[in-house]
Amino acid sequence: MRRKVDAAIGKTPFSKHFQRFWQLYVMLILPVAYFIIFKYLPMFGNVLAFRRFRPGMSLYGTEWVGFRYFKMFLGDTAFWQAFRNTITLSLLNLALTFPLPIIFAVLLNEVQHWAFKKIVQTVSYMPRFISTVVVIAIMGELFSPSSGLINNLRSTFGLGPIYFMNEPEYFRPLYIFSGAWQYTGWTAIIYLASISGINSELYEAAEIDGANRFQQVFSVTLPSILPTIMVMLILEVGRLLSLGFEKILLMYTPSNSAVSDIIDTLVYRVGLANQNYSYATAIGLFSGIIGVFLVAGANALSKRLTGDGIY
Amino acid sequence: MKVKDTSTSSKIMNVIIYTVMVLSLLACLLPFVYMLALSLSTPQAIIQRKVSFWPVGWDTQAYRQIFTYPNFFRAYGNTLFYTIFGTFIALVMTILFAYPLSKTCLRGHKALTKMVVISMYFAGGMIPNYLLVSALNLTGTRLAMLIPFAINQFNLIILVNFFKALPIEIEEAALIDGLGYFRILPRIILPLSTAAIATIGLYYAVFFWNDWFNGLIYLNTRQYPVMLFLRNIVNGTMVLGNSSSASTDTASLSISVKSAVIITSTLPIIILYPFLQKYFVKGLTVGSIKG
Numbered sequence: 001m002r003r004k005v006d007a008a009i010g011k012t013p014f015s016k017h018f019q020r021f022w023q024l025y026v027m028l029i030l031p032v033a034y035f036i037i038f039k040y041l042p043m044f045g046n047v048l049a050f051r052r053f054r055p056g057m058s059l060y061g062t063e064w065v066g067f068r069y070f071k072m073f074l075g076d077t078a079f080w081q082a083f084r085n086t087i088t089l090s091l092l093n094l095a096l097t098f099p100l101p102i103i104f105a106v107l108l109n110e111v112q113h114w115a116f117k118k119i120v121q122t123v124s125y126m127p128r129f130i131s132t133v134v135v136i137a138i139m140g141e142l143f144s145p146s147s148g149l150i151n152n153l154r155s156t157f158g159l160g161p162i163y164f165m166n167e168p169e170y171f172r173p174l175y176i177f178s179g180a181w182q183y184t185g186w187t188a189i190i191y192l193a194s195i196s197g198i199n200s201e202l203y204e205a206a207e208i209d210g211a212n213r214f215q216q217v218f219s220v221t222l223p224s225i226l227p228t229i230m231v232m233l234i235l236e237v238g239r240l241l242s243l244g245f246e247k248i249l250l251m252y253t254p255s256n257s258a259v260s261d262i263i264d265t266l267v268y269r270v271g272l273a274n275q276n277y278s279y280a281t282a283i284g285l286f287s288g289i290i291g292v293f294l295v296a297g298a299n300a301l302s303k304r305l306t307g308d309g310i311y
Numbered sequence: 312m313k314v315k316d317t318s319t320s321s322k323i324m325n326v327i328i329y330t331v332m333v334l335s336l337l338a339c340l341l342p343f344v345y346m347l348a349l350s351l352s353t354p355q356a357i358i359q360r361k362v363s364f365w366p367v368g369w370d371t372q373a374y375r376q377i378f379t380y381p382n383f384f385r386a387y388g389n390t391l392f393y394t395i396f397g398t399f400i401a402l403v404m405t406i407l408f409a410y411p412l413s414k415t416c417l418r419g420h421k422a423l424t425k426m427v428v429i430s431m432y433f434a435g436g437m438i439p440n441y442l443l444v445s446a447l448n449l450t451g452t453r454l455a456m457l458i459p460f461a462i463n464q465f466n467l468i469i470l471v472n473f474f475k476a477l478p479i480e481i482e483e484a485a486l487i488d489g490l491g492y493f494r495i496l497p498r499i500i501l502p503l504s505t506a507a508i509a510t511i512g513l514y515y516a517v518f519f520w521n522d523w524f525n526g527l528i529y530l531n532t533r534q535y536p537v538m539l540f541l542r543n544i545v546n547g548t549m550v551l552g553n554s555s556s557a558s559t560d561t562a563s564l565s566i567s568v569k570s571a572v573i574i575t576s577t578l579p580i581i582i583l584y585p586f587l588q589k590y591f592v593k594g595l596t597v598g599s600i601k602g
Binding site: 021023026034037040041044108122134147152189249267280285292 | 416423436445458492520569573581585
């Protein structure tokens with residue numbers, strides 16, 4: 001015991017400390033090697049944005065070219081289109097899907113049948129665990145022009161079929177709608193946890209004051225979970241640019257590319273499909289840096305507003 | 312907790328609540344019911360727009376057909392392989408890192424924590440990761456689906472926080488008995504941590520089961536996981552079998568076949584989910600994301 005306390009405040013010489021804890025240090029070897037190789041080498045691999053890559057030679061490129069690739073993409077209309085699409089889709093997505101889990105949690109909390117509540121909870125979390133491929137495949141069949149349920153419904157009303165998955169104007173609604181379907185129930189867990197922490201005396205007091213259930217939601221529930229809402233909002237702003245790349249890649253068709261091409265799909269196409277590695281790395285690094293600023297800014301804001309950071 | 316309220320406003324509220332809840336319930340379930348109905352319907356019924364949430368014609372041909380495709384079985388087997396070994400490797404690596412990280416008295420503890428957090432902020436992009444995997448000669452090998460994803464930082468932090476919350480007395484008693492940390496971890500810590508390990512194990516398993524993009528960029532066709540197989544059927548990259556069926560049938564048959572693949576590839580999650588649901592949710596509540 002005594003030795004352990006000493007070790008904690010760092011008084012024992014390292015040899016003694018090591019003698020006692022060497023097994024823990026041995027455990028670290030593999031994971032730390034993994035972190036260096038698979039997290040840090042790619043991080044430094046971003047240097048490729050400033051260097052020319054030659055196939056078969058170093059993965060860090062062969063010679064410095066400065067900001068050559070940055071100048072290239074800043075003058076590229078495809079980049080600016082992807083940039084605009086990323087911002088538009090992110091903001092629309094945030095504005096439309098952010099309130100849903102809050103509403104869902106508040107309503108679910110008011111359900112008084114315990115078993116029914118449990119069933120709704122269990123079922124509504126499930127879509128979170130379904131593969132993106134499956135979600136897009138289901139959507140493709142649901143909205144298929146020749147046999148999909150939605151177009152069948154349209155045809156019973158005498159309306160012509162629409163190829164939803166291919167029309168540019170339906171791309172954003174479908175992206176946002178499927179995201180809401182997948183994540184509303186799951187994200188609501190955090191709000192439900194926050195609601196369950198509300199002191200029940202607050203509700204009793206509100207009831208004595210004559211507030212009905214509707215008024216209780218607005219005067220007790222929502223104000224009590226406001227800090228949670230703020231933290232979640234800040235978190236969401238921090239990850240604004242990280243759209244579901246894989247989902248967009250699955251929804252991408254040549255005919256909706258004018259709205260569906262985002263920065264990540266551009267990086268994928270330019271980098272992996274056309275093998276312009278340095279050019280694609282430069283674009284990826286650019287959006288990565290904006291992302292870091294967003295996260296850091298959001299975190300600083302959270303510290304100022306709630307006195308506590310997220311990371 | 313709350314007194315039952317029988318006023319009109321409460322009744323209106325109840326109507327709103329139960330309507331919304333029943334609609335959400337249907338919204339989550341009906342897509343799967345629709346897939347099931349399509350997969351069990353005849354191609355004729357599908358093309359005549361007769362199928363909604365109940366199979367028309369009760370035809371199991373789609374299932375019989377996908378079971379004749381050797382590449383479907385191979386893909387399914389590949390996914391099982393990636394999920395089992397990927398989860399195993401990931402759990403071993405995450406536990407090996409989380410346990411020492413939960414001991415704040417270790418030298419360099421702060422630096423290691425920083426190393427983890429920084430890697431969450433500044434991730435290498437898609438291209439550097441791809442080039443690394445190729446430089447390590449992992450492309451075209453099954454290891455490319457396993458090794459690069461051995462530790463997820465969020466799962467690591469969940470486990471570190473869990474280990475930190477364990478009572479230290481049991482461990483100290485074991486130390487006095489002369490047990491080293493190599494013994495303490497498997498014999499004392501892990502049995503106490505089954506809930507946390509089940510939670511992150513499930514997160515890893517779902518990740519490996521659902522992964523398709525890494526298969527696309529790293530693997531050869533024979534090594535494709537089932538999700539990539541499904542994606543290739545959906546976007547028409549892979550034409551299913553050169554069967555002798557009449558050409559008019561192929562288009563509509565492929566809808567029921569697609570649905571059958573969707574159902575069979577999601578079945579493990581749908582079946583296991585209700586039993587494991589409590590573990591899925593635990594990660595969110597046990598490990599608040601804090602470094």
